[in-house]
Amino acid sequence: GDSVTQMEGPVTLSEEAFLTINCTYTATGYPSLFWYVQYPGEGLQLLLKATKADDKGSNKGFEATYRKETTSFHLEKGSVQVSDSAVYFCALSDQAAAGNKLTFGGGTRVLVKP
């Protein structure tokens, strides 16, 4: 079945540091890939997406590139801020799978210190 694996946290960084969160996936079909972010006390929000190989999703200074050859979708930001402290979830949606559901990774908590 489909699965998503992402690095465990917590990841603690200083402001303006470079952030990378690794994400790899397995899927039976040709999935769309997503990063969702959950700020403290809130629900999940879509951060960025990519729907085909080599697509780069970007939003709020975050980027991730759909790498089909390595089945990866790593999230990066060049200079984090305290407001980026949140839990980040990598997810996939495989249209070949029954129900076209989202499959999530376990989440990575990021804490940015001033």
Add this chain to the structure above:
Amino acid sequence: DADVTQTPRNRITKTGKRIMLECSQTKGHDRMYWYRQDPGLGLRLIYYSFDVKDINKGEISDGYSVSRQAQAKFSLSLESAIPNQTALYFCATSDSGAPYNEQFFGPGTRLTVL
């Protein structure tokens, strides 16, 4: 106003009690989902509904039931709550007409079963 709302936001109950969590949406989406979130496990799908007459079990449906009362309403019931159902529960919606399965999440319900 929020597009996806959940009630209650917090609930504490005792083992054996029946609990209903409610979700409403104003996005006009046909698809609705219930997930639970546990630390380190990401979000896991409990049930999903592609329209009012189409309800399907997710990966962890045991101990739960759902009702799709209308396109805009999808409720989750715990017939006899047990402590390991203590978790954060999220409702989500998506549009079957969208080119990819972006889901929109409610703010969550924190349920504690004593």
